[in-house]
Amino acid sequence: MISIPSPSPPRAARPLFLSRVPAGFPSPADDYVECSLDLNEHLIAHREATFFVRVKGHSMTGAGIRDGDLLVVDRSLEAGDGDIVVAVVDGELTVKRLSRRGGTVRLLPESPGCEPIEFKDGQELTVWGVVTSVIHRVK
Amino acid sequence: MSFALVDGNNFYVSCERVFDPKLEGRPVVVLSNNDGCVVARSQEVKALGVRMGVPWFQLRDLAREHGIVAKSSNYSLYGDMSARMMGVLGRFSPDQEIYSIDECFLGMDGFGHLDLAAYGQQIRTRIKQWLGLPVCVGFGATKTLAKLANHVAKKRPEFGGVCDLVALSAAAQDALFASIDVGEVWGVGHRGTPRLKALGIDNVQALREADPKWLRREFSVVLERTVAELNGTPCIELEEEAPNKQQIMSSRAFGAYVYDLAGLEEAVATYVGRAAEKLRRQGSRAGAVQVYVRTNPFKGDHPQYQRGITVPLPEPADDTRLLARAALACLRRLYKPGYAYQKAGVMLLDLTDAGHAQGALFDTDRGNPALMRVMDRVNAYWGRGTLRLAAEGVPASNQSWRMRRGMMSPCYTTRWAELPVVR
Numbered sequence: 001m002i003s004i005p006s007p008s009p010p011r012a013a014r015p016l017f018l019s020r021v022p023a024g025f026p027s028p029a030d031d032y033v034e035c036s037l038d039l040n041e042h043l044i045a046h047r048e049a050t051f052f053v054r055v056k057g058h059s060m061t062g063a064g065i066r067d068g069d070l071l072v073v074d075r076s077l078e079a080g081d082g083d084i085v086v087a088v089v090d091g092e093l094t095v096k097r098l099s100r101r102g103g104t105v106r107l108l109p110e111s112p113g114c115e116p117i118e119f120k121d122g123q124e125l126t127v128w129g130v131v132t133s134v135i136h137r138v139k
Numbered sequence: 140m141s142f143a144l145v146d147g148n149n150f151y152v153s154c155e156r157v158f159d160p161k162l163e164g165r166p167v168v169v170l171s172n173n174d175g176c177v178v179a180r181s182q183e184v185k186a187l188g189v190r191m192g193v194p195w196f197q198l199r200d201l202a203r204e205h206g207i208v209a210k211s212s213n214y215s216l217y218g219d220m221s222a223r224m225m226g227v228l229g230r231f232s233p234d235q236e237i238y239s240i241d242e243c244f245l246g247m248d249g250f251g252h253l254d255l256a257a258y259g260q261q262i263r264t265r266i267k268q269w270l271g272l273p274v275c276v277g278f279g280a281t282k283t284l285a286k287l288a289n290h291v292a293k294k295r296p297e298f299g300g301v302c303d304l305v306a307l308s309a310a311a312q313d314a315l316f317a318s319i320d321v322g323e324v325w326g327v328g329h330r331g332t333p334r335l336k337a338l339g340i341d342n343v344q345a346l347r348e349a350d351p352k353w354l355r356r357e358f359s360v361v362l363e364r365t366v367a368e369l370n371g372t373p374c375i376e377l378e379e380e381a382p383n384k385q386q387i388m389s390s391r392a393f394g395a396y397v398y399d400l401a402g403l404e405e406a407v408a409t410y411v412g413r414a415a416e417k418l419r420r421q422g423s424r425a426g427a428v429q430v431y432v433r434t435n436p437f438k439g440d441h442p443q444y445q446r447g448i449t450v451p452l453p454e455p456a457d458d459t460r461l462l463a464r465a466a467l468a469c470l471r472r473l474y475k476p477g478y479a480y481q482k483a484g485v486m487l488l489d490l491t492d493a494g495h496a497q498g499a500l501f502d503t504d505r506g507n508p509a510l511m512r513v514m515d516r517v518n519a520y521w522g523r524g525t526l527r528l529a530a531e532g533v534p535a536s537n538q539s540w541r542m543r544r545g546m547m548s549p550c551y552t553t554r555w556a557e558l559p560v561v562r
Contacts, residue, residue, distance in 0.1 A: 048223040049269035051551075054558040071561065076269045086561050091161030095561045126160070128271070 043133050049076035051129065053086060053093065060084070060095055062110030069136045071095065073129035088126040089117060095131060140373050141255075141278060141305055142285040143245040145228055145262060148273040148293065150241035151179035154220045155210050157271035158551045158559050166207040170195050173392055173543045174211055211544035219552045223270055231262055236377045242289075244282055246377050259292075259301030278303040282375045283368035286325040287343065291315065316344035316369075326365045331358065343369065383421045383490070389414040390484025395539035396435075397480045403432060404467055405532035406540040410485040411466045412527055415459040416518070418487055419511060424455035426489030428462055430469035435481040446473045455491050458506025459514070462487065463528055483540075522554060 044050045055069045063084060065071070071086070079085045081100040086093055087107055096107035096117070105125050107117040119125045147153060151169040156162045166183035170176065177184075177193050187205060189198065195209060202209065221240045229235045234246025247255065259276035266274045277288025284304050292302040304312060321341055322332035338357075340346050347369045355363040364374045389410040397403055407430055418425055431447030448469040456462060466485055517526040524534065532538060549557035 046269070048226045052555075052558050053561045055562075056560045057562045059562065070558070075271070088160040091159075091163070093160070093559055093561045128160075 043072050044074075045132070046074055046076040049129075050074050053095075055095060059109040059111050059114045060097075063097065064136070065095060065110075065131075065134050066136060069134050071131050072133040072135065074132045075129040077130040077132070079127045079130050084131040086128040086131060088128055093128055098127070141247040141250070141280050142282050142377070143232070143247055143255075143259070143262075144238075144277045144279075144282070144285040144289040145243055145245065145266075145274050146277075146289050146293070147224065147241035148275060149179055149181055150221075150272070151210075151212065151217055152181045153272050154217050155213070155548055157220070158216075159548065162208060166205055167210065168195075168198075168207060169210045169212050170546070171212060173394055174209070174545060175392075178212060209546050211547035213548050213550065215550040215553045216548065220270060220272065224266060224272060224274075227266060227269055228262070231258075231265075234377050234379060236379055244285065244377055247278065255303045255305060256301050259303065260299070263300050274300075276301045278305055280305060280371040281368040281373045282377075283325050283365055284371065287316075287319070287323065287369075290319070290323050313344055316347060317342050319343045321346050324365060324369065326361060331362065334358070383423060383492075384417075385490060387414045387417050387423075387425070387487040387490070388484065389417075390431075390482065390486075391540075391542060392482045393480070393540040394543040397540045398476075398478070400471070400474050400476075402538070402540055403470060403474060403480060403483055404530060405538060406483050407466050407470050407485060408463050408528055408530035408532075409524075410483065411463045412459055412524070412531060414485050414487050415457065415462050415511075416515060418462075418490070419457050419493075419515060422493050423490040424457045424493050425452065425462060425487035426455045426491060427451045427487075428465045428469065429486040429488060430466050430473070430483070431486075432470070432473060432480050432483045434478050438479075441479055442477065444475060444478045448473050449488065451489070454505065455489070456506055457493060458508075458511055459528060461504060461506050463530060467530065 040047075051073050053071050053073055055065055055067060055071060058067055060066075065084070073086050077083075079098050081098065083098050084095065085098045085107075086095050087098075088094075089107070094107070096109055099106040099108050099116075105119040107119075107125070109116065152162075152167045155167065155169065162181075164183070165181070166187060167181040168177045168184050168189070169179035171178045174195055176195065177189060177191060177198070180189055180191065184207060187201065187207075189201070189207075198207065201207065217240060224241075225235070225237050225243055228243055228245065232245035232247060232250070234248070236244040238244055250258065255278045259278065262276050263274055266272050275289055275292040277285050277290070277292050278301075279285035279288045288302040288304045291304075292298050292300055295302075304315075307315065319342060320332075321327060321335050321343055322329075324343055324346060327335065327346075335341070335346065340349055346366060349366060351363045351366050354366055367374050391406075391410065393406065397406065411428075427449055429447055429449040431445070433445035434441060434443050436443065436445075450465050450469055452461065452465055470483075514526045518524065524531070534541065549559075551557060551559050
């Protein structure tokens with residue numbers, strides 16, 4: 001039996017029935033059955049504003065973001081000091097930690113040998129979205 | 140009563156720019172299927188005087204001179220961004236009519252206590268932040284006025300992207316309408332405009348003041364209704380449920396000429412697959428199938444041929460295999476060797492609700508609904524054409540009929556393998 005994941009999973013999944021015995025004793029667990037778990041619900045707060053992006057390179061390994069990882073990016077969130085963000089730098093999308101302190105805005109890499117990017121007066125930082133999760137495959 | 144019309148600015152170009160910020164500030168066009176004509180232009184391209192619908196090959200010199208970037212149309216991307224935008228907009232009003240891929244009406248009844256212009260700015264800010272897309276918003280007492288307000292919001296920078304006609308004084312409205320060409324009115328169209336102008340009605344205010352009875356006699360009841368709407372009497376309601384299509388069409392011009400029956404068969408089978416998918420999505424069955432082919436009418440020196448055949452089905456069907464069998468039988472009857480075919484199309488006709496099908500007297504092949512469900516879900520998940528009829532052939536470079544889309548951007552939001560890359 002092949003099961004195909006639905007492209008737009010319903011919000012409330014069907015309850016998982018533990019027993020399907022038409023006669024005899026029902027499973028004592030049936031009264032405790034809850035809905036099955038949906039990762040979308042766990043990872044996505046704002047469906048329309050959420051995008052997935054792929055990481056290339058090693059500039060954020062210190063933050064647990066590695067080459068090939070998948071990031072969940074929520075554009076509806078306001079980016080604050082300390083958030084990991086996707087930003088536009090020289091027309092390219094980049095992932096860095098945002099620092100807004102003492103009137104200076106910087107994008108900080110988290111890897112030895114990578115330099116912070118500083119935004120001086122008049123230079124505007126364009127935040128594309130706020131990273132909310134990292135999906136890292138281990139197998 | 141009042142309505143809002145929200146419309147994406149240069150929607151296809153804006154979708155491309157969200158995922159490729161390098162395109163920001165540069166002149167960008169999006170081309171039609173087979174990279175033929177311009178179907179969307181960025182502001183920079185409009186400023187260069189490039190018209191909608193111009194063939195791309197005529198723009199080559201201008202493109203080189205000004206660095207115009209051309210993109211093949213990426214409808215998977217635009218469709219996904221549109222669905223997101225409509226989802227966000229749906230939360231700004233309980234009543235929404237999705238009018239096209241990049242525009243929707245919102246019912247604004249009960250919003251009278253709000254400053255609509257401020258509400259419009261909220262809509263703009265939300266869509267810009269959540270999706271990266273610029274939109275304009277128009278408010279009016281009728282759908283026709285909301286559409287006109289949107290035009291004003293788009294064309295006149297002093298409005299800041301939002302125009303609320305309801306808040307304007309009568310005198311200010313008159314002055315504004317007198318400055319807008321009559322051709323901009325929703326429903327007047329390319330045919331109505333020259334006739335109205337010939338009669339001295341060349342701006343919106345003149346149309347508003349025209350005698351409705353006379354317009355009805357001279358033109359149509361539709362124009363009479365348009366004028367009532369322009370004067371603030373609602374005649375056109377919101378259509379919240381898109382009506383099911385009465386016929387479903389799938390046709391394409393080929394990437395290169397096709398000469399043999401085998402090539403045409405693959406193309407027609409593929410188009411049947413697309414049309415049948417749409418048919419099942421709206422829960423209908425087709426009672427008849429039409430197939431047509433034609434040569435290139437713009438090549439006068441080539442031998443010309445064009446023909447269509449319609450066949451009724453023994454029983455309304457939604458199974459791709461049954462529809463393809465009928466379509467391919469049509470094609471074999473109308474195919475003639477010796478022509479350079481440029482286009483083929485399939486139309487599903489005589490559509491009925493799948494729930495109310497009337498059985499045939501004799502036993503016929505009813506198809507396999509379970510198989511079709513699996514096929515639709517597989518294709519929705521892994522991409523179109525993953526599971527298809529063998530008759531559609533194997534996508535390969537020797538399928539000359541397939542569309543040319545040489546400058547297509549990745550399907551950033553619908554394919555795992557094509558996600559945006561961040562460094």
